[in-house]
Amino acid sequence: MRTTDLVAKAARNTFRSKTRTTLTVLALFVGAFTLTLTTAVGAGVTDYVTKQVDSLGADDVFIVTRTAAATTDGPTKYDPETSSASTGATAPGLPGASGSDPLTAGDLDELAAFEGIVSVDPIQTAAVDFVQYDGGDRFELTINPTSSVTKSDLVAGAQLDQSSTNRQLMLPSDFVEPLGFADAEAAVGSTVTLGITDVLGAQSTVEATIVGVSQQSLLSSGAGANQALVSELVDVQSAGIDTGDPRYAIAVARFDTSLTTDEVAALKADIVGAGYGAQTIQDQLGVIKTVIDGIIGVLNAFAVVALLAAAFGIVNTLLMSVQERTREIGLMKAMGMRSRTVFALFSLEATFIGFLGSAIGAGVAILLGTALSGALSAGPLAALPGLNILLFEPMSILGIVLLIMVIAFLAGTLPASRAARKNPIESLRYE
């Protein structure tokens, strides 16, 4: 028998018992629908996080803290020679980088001495009271401490120039209108006033130029400031009082971009070996991805359970079909159809049912999901611009359809082999 005839016959046979086929297809539909949506959520969130982290840029950066990232052997004993007082100061907005033990100038020199490290810069934190433009209303503003190492997702303007001596500010997009700018483009190049209170309690102001307007982001909140602006703010904040050796919660170590992944890993191991905690942006991203993958995995497991239930539905449907068509099978075998062709006919029928269920399920999921995703982005998730909660990837949808067809085929093998084993004489006698 020709393959095309066989496939056409199998497809036609599925429509012979419409109610039964419809019910079986519905069961598969539920599984395919769920699996498509959960996969899309996973892809959407992962895509968003990846974009966010990409916007952080800085592939050539270690975030270095004094202590190793995780200690499992309890609190560290105090040693006057090596220990330094903890400030408890943490860096907002940068997960995993909360050092309880500050870095000293000596630590920075030690880090800079590692081969492959190009530069080490401490991250300084400056607390700004307000931002004001052209004598208008004052608004509270947070300076993102990691803005000196990261890139922003730009709405307008340019990235911060760290080597510039001009004091530059990266303004979050939601400040544009309240400050009195017509739009983001208009804000770029303007000079704003930052209010800051020094350690003595006196308030003073610092002028800064807006070089860019950034999209709001999950990982980098607040405004960005270049090195020149941060230094100025820190100077004003300290009110000229010498507070002793400078101490930093975090430092940023740039490494040679020509290093291979393995060399970066080795360098990281060296730094950790010297008693520091070092993480690349990718390491930090990995933690987030693991959490997302875990959640999606659980959701997918539910969908697969639904599919398994549907697989038993297929077995049942086809067993009934084989029983009903016993005489037809007997006739075809009497007319010279081979057992393996009979097997192929029934397993193709199962596969076709799988195809129907998965294609319809995935199709409806895409239609509903796209509508839902649009509604969510406009409504509840509007605060997270750039987030497409459901991202349908053609390859993963194809994968789901194929997976369900394979499951359906496997479910079909039992009824199909039963059909193939039928004795033509017995079948023809069957009433």
Place this chain on the structure above:
Amino acid sequence: MERELVVDARGIGKDYGRGSARFSALKDVTLQIAKGECVAIVGKSGSGKSTLMHVLALLDAPDSGTLAIDGVDTKKLSTGQLNTLRNRTFGFVFQQFFLTPGTSVLDNVTLPLEIAGLSPRLRREKGMAVLEQLELADKARSNANDLSGGQKQRVVIARALVGNPGVIFADEPTGNLDSATGAVVEETLFALNRDHGITLIIVTHDDELAARCDRQIFLRDGAIVSDSATTGVAA
């Protein structure tokens, strides 16, 4: 007159069951059928006539004896070759029509060709030709279920005929039909034998139908009790 043997069965035995439940459906049956013959295998139910037909039609393997179809020893053929031989050489007409419901008359008729792997165009041509021959061409598109009993049996004959077989096996071909339509179906079958030289092997318990065949083989308890070809007496 020496004629080419289509069926050459020697010492065929077929047993069913095991142990004390074991019984012999066929005992040492020897039978030759020549090309173009019209043979009736007659017997009461349980006489073994259906088993004999199944063995001759290669639907069942004998436990003992040898069977040659068109001079080829069937023992030497693989399952696949047996399937092909059945598909190419035999046509089947059963008492029950075994038409696939919800499928057109043409599709039912061309089923053996589909199994043989012919192209859709060739299947259509041959199918229409044979429906034409049996005056069913106007029913080609009809649902096989919507036909009368006599029409259904003629569709079945068309299906048996479409592969251009050398032998047609008919198992109680008129058993489900009233005498008027039965007579039409009988006439169709005998015409095929008479005009096209197709070997006809009819299994029946109907003596009248058997009497219309050239040769009658009577079976009782799995053995041939009389064969008009060897005794020279028509029943």
